Every structure is written in structure tokens, then in C-alpha cells.
């Protein structure tokens with residue numbers, strides 16, 4: 001990703017309704033998609049400035065319309081400012097700025113919060129589950145037709161396989177030959193990984209308004225109480241499957257290793273963490289159907305394999321989609337995901353037992 005110049009940042013900040021002069025602006029956070037900066041003004045007020053990825057998002061005005069709709073809706077139902085993201089308007093009143101450098105938005109920084117890359121305790125993971133469960137529950141009656149489908153087929157796993165086959169056929173960097181084991185692992189599971197999508201199309205799994213990117217670093221906890229505070233990164237709020245919101249959290253937060261851990265011996269799917277998350281999610285997201293409950297383990301496996309396949313697709317394609325900080329990082333990310341899938345397969349019956357015990 002290109003370094004943002006001071007010139008671009010200063011010009012852009014002037015296009016927003018920020019009361020006081022900006023004191024400093026520094027890169028922030030561990031997201032893979034947008035370029036995020038922490039902005040501090042002369043009064044110590046802080047903001048999150050984001051250059052929105054035009055690689056990932058082809059229609060930013062529609063994306064920002066979704067975010068404005070969802071945050072307004074949630075704000076009406078919440079008594080506390082810190083529970084919902086707040087956009088800072090542009091000078092012209094819009095929710096974003098489009099200039100020669102790209103698309104930008106600013107949120108108020110949510111103070112006294114923490115954002116974790118890995119749970120420090122089971123309780124942290126439990127609270128993240130409560131936050132994502134509540135998020136989905138709060139949007140249960142949201143008028144879904146008002147939402148744009150920001151990335152079509154985002155979690156349509158068979159379509160992700162189609163893109164994987166395409167990149168394998170092109171192999172633009174000549175990298176496919178070195179990752180045959182990973183390719184074979186992914187292809188061997190192609191039919192099974194389409195199960196949820198087929199059930200959605202058959203009407204067996206209901207479409208709901210979902211977050212679609214429920215990793216731990218997309219939720220803030222209260223720094224003092226460590227309770228669920230605010231779900232962030234709303235770029236992909238769209239119609240989707242509840243089992244995928246559940247599953248994406250397991251993929252990231254139930255892993256005993258980092259997403260890009262190189263030592264795969266450190267990477268397993270913790271059944272204790274799986275139980276913790278299941279308990280927290282189901283406590284705040286009620287009313288899932290029996291079919292959804294029975295498919296929660298499949299949601300976890302599908303999200304993990306799909307994400308591994310997306311990392312490998314990007315690696316073979318030359319690393320254009322996910323931000324990388326070192327060579328081979330997308331391949332390392334792919335390998336942790338495949339390791340987790342294998343581990344889930346060996347713990348499959350325990351995962352189902354846990355859901356049955358916790359529901």
C-alpha cells in the first residue's frame with residue numbers, strides 16, 4: 001500500500017468539519033484493507049481518519065450510505081454514544097470526502113476502549129461474542145432492502161472457488177508450483193465448502209443482516225470494565241448468514257496463534273475458546289433456527305477455509321488485495337487457516353457437542 005503523504009493528509013483533513021487544528025496524525029491499527037490514521041487535535045480530541053480501499057470497494061458512496069443508515073439505526077436504539085460509530089461530516093455535509101487522493105472518512109475515536117489482536121482472557125473473547133451477537137440481534141428488523149450489497153458474493157464460497165480456479169489458471173507470478181500442497185488441500189474440500197451457500201439458496205438457512213467481518217479487532221471493549229463496547233469496521237454490513245458471523249470470529253479468535261504465525265505448531269483451534277464464544281454469541285443473539293444452530297461448526301470451518309483460500313488467491317495473484325508488511329505474509333496467513341481447518345476436522349464431533357450443550 002502506498003505511504004500517505006503529509007500533503008494528502010493535511011489537504012484531506014481540511015475538507016472535514018473538525019473544530020480545532022490538527023496536532024498530529026499517525027498510522028494506526030491492524031486492519032488489512034483501509035489505511036487508518038489516528039488524528040489528534042490541539043485540544044486532545046482524537047479521531048480515526050481512513051482512506052477507504054478502492055481495491056476492495058468499488059462503490060464507496062453506496063458503502064457510506066450503508067454505514068450512515070446502520071449507525072443512525074443503531075444510535076436510535078442505544079443510550080450511549082460510545083456504543084455506536086459516529087461519522088464526522090465533511091465541510092459540504094457529506095459523510096465522506098472524495099479528492100485527488102481517494103475516498104476518505106473520519107470517525108470520532110472511541111476513548112477508553114481496547115482493541116485486541118488476540119483475546120487476553122476467555123472473558124475478553126466472551127465479551128466480543130456478546131458484542132457481535134447483540135449487533136446481529138439489533139439489526140434483526142432493519143429494512144434489509146435499503147442496504148447495498150457492497151461486495152457481491154462476498155461470502156459466496158463457491159464463487160470464491162471460481163476466483164481461485166481463475167487465478168490458478170493465470171498464475172501471473174509463477175507462484176502456484178510452490179504451493180501445491182495448499183492448493184490440493186483447498187480443492188479437496190470444494191464440494192463440502194459449498195454446503196452453506198446451497199442451503200441459503202434452498203431457503204434452509206435464512207438471510208439476515210450481518211456484519212460479515214467479525215474478527216476480534218473489529219470490536220472494541222471498554223478499557224475499564226472490559227465489557228463489550230462497540231462493533232466497528234462496518235464496511236461489509238450486508239445481507240448474509242448468521243453462521244458466517246459466528247464462524248469468522250472463531251477463525252480468528254479461537255486460534256491459539258496469530259493469523260500470520262509462521263510456526264504452525266502454535267496454531268490450533270481451542271475448544272475452550274469455541275465454547276466461550278458459542279456461549280456469549282447465543283446469549284445475545286437469540287432466535288436462531290435449529291438448522292442455524294446445527295450449522296455453527298460448519299460456519300466456522302467454511303469461514304476459515306474461505307479466508308485461507310482468499311489469502312492464497314491474493315498470494316498467487318501478487319498480493320494486491322490484503323495489505324502485507326513482509327514477503328510471503330499472505331502465504332503464511334493461508335497456512336494458519338488451513339492448519340485450523342484440519343484441526344477443526346479432528347475436533348468436529350466435540351464442536352457439535354459444545355453447540356448442543358450451550359444452546
Ligand code: ADP
Nearest residue numbers: 029031032033034048107108109110115217233
Ligand atoms: P480495516 O477495514 O482496515 O480493518 P478498521 O475500520 O477495522 O479498518 O480500523 C482499523 C483499526 O482502527 C481497528 O482495528 C481499531 O483498532 C481502530 N479503530 C477503528 N475505528 C475506531 C474508532 N472509532 N475508535 C477507536 N479505534 C478505532
Ligand code: GN1
Nearest residue numbers: 031032033034056213218233236307
Ligand atoms: C479483512 O478489514 P479487515 O482487516 O477487518 C477482510 C476480511 C478478512 C480479513 C482477514 C473487506 O478484514 O474479509 O476476513 O481481512 N475484509 C475485506 O483478516 O475483505
Ligand code: MG
Nearest residue numbers: 031217218233
Ligand atoms: Mg478491521
